Amino acid sequence: MENITFSKEKGLVFKRFSLNQRFQHILVFITFTLCAVTGLPIKYDGAAWAPQIVDLFGGFYAMLCVHIISGVIMLLVFIYHLIYLAGYAYLKGPSWDFMLKWQDALDFVQNIKYNLGFTNKPPDYGRYSYKEKFDYWAVFWGMFIMGGSGLMMWCPEATAKFFPRWVSSCARIAHSDEAILAILAIFVWHFYNVHLSPDFFPMNLVWFNGKISKTVMEHEHPTELKQIMDNISDKEELDDELVDTTSFKHTNNRILIVIEILFYTGILIWFLMFFLPLGLM
Numbered sequence: 001m002e003n004i005t006f007s008k009e010k011g012l013v014f015k016r017f018s019l020n021q022r023f024q025h026i027l028v029f030i031t032f033t034l035c036a037v038t039g040l041p042i043k044y045d046g047a048a049w050a051p052q053i054v055d056l057f058g059g060f061y062a063m064l065c066v067h068i069i070s071g072v073i074m075l076l077v078f079i080y081h082l083i084y085l086a087g088y089a090y091l092k093g094p095s096w097d098f099m100l101k102w103q104d105a106l107d108f109v110q111n112i113k114y115n116l117g118f119t120n121k122p123p124d125y126g127r128y129s130y131k132e133k134f135d136y137w138a139v140f141w142g143m144f145i146m147g148g149s150g151l152m153m154w155c156p157e158a159t160a161k162f163f164p165r166w167v168s169s170c171a172r173i174a175h176s177d178e179a180i181l182a183i184l185a186i187f188v189w190h191f192y193n194v195h196l197s198p199d200f201f202p203m204n205l206v207w208f209n210g211k212i213s214k215t216v217m218e219h220e221h222p223t224e225l226k227q228i229m230d231n232i233s234d235k236e237e238l239d240d241e242l243v244d245t246t247s248f249k250h251t252n253n254r255i256l257i258v259i260e261i262l263f264y265t266g267i268l269i270w271f272l273m274f275f276l277p278l279g280l281m
Helices: 019-043 050-056 060-092 102-115 130-154 156-162 165-196 214-220 222-231 254-274
Strands: 004-007 011-015 211-213
Touching: 011 214, 019 050, 019 060, 019 165, 050 060, 060 130, 102 130, 130 156, 130 165, 156 165, 165 254, 211 214, 214 222
Parallel strands: none
Antiparallel strands: 004 011, 011 211
16 A cells, blocks of 8 residues: 555545656756757757857857766666666566567557547556557667767777777767657657647646556556556555546647647658758758
């Protein structure tokens, strides 16, 4: 019962993320945002807005220092996360909830059918959905690509001792293009799924307080909720009078849906017209 609390407004509330996990997430978000803001003017130095961002940091050298420091901190947080996983596995046993499984492929197909209206039954997600697993493993991929290439560019003399020149050139391209992919994945895909979706608009606060209500659990993680409730030894401890009043008030809001479609279409058009001509392709 230590991970289940009561709220007069929300009824049953489940602890989803620990303070440690939330702190890691916040650090990665802050450092990634700083890397994105300071990295784009370097990649698109010919753009009209690039000098303005450089001036905000007091010059190119200062901006580059912020970029490098943020990247190093993000890489250290990633290393800490690996140590955290090892420690968790040692103390509590390994958890395979975040591993990709065949069920994720089935859930993906079921979700497509549900979104297209071919079925009224959404996927029954467990602890993590395929979307959350994609977000999680994308960080691993990005850390190895951007972190490795970033270290190579940061230490060009050491890189030249062990690798031919073409490796350095490839590292520079991989670093910047992977960064663009990561920016799109975070600020379009991830932000929509966890904040801007009509199910959660304007924000899902689980990243901040680590808590999730029973209604959200029923909607997003029904399989996990069933497992938790089945494992509660004394169900009489749960006060039935506390009713979860949380609702997905924006889920069927057609105005919001239309606005978001126009918003993301605008982002796509802006990206195709502005960034691609600058050398992304």
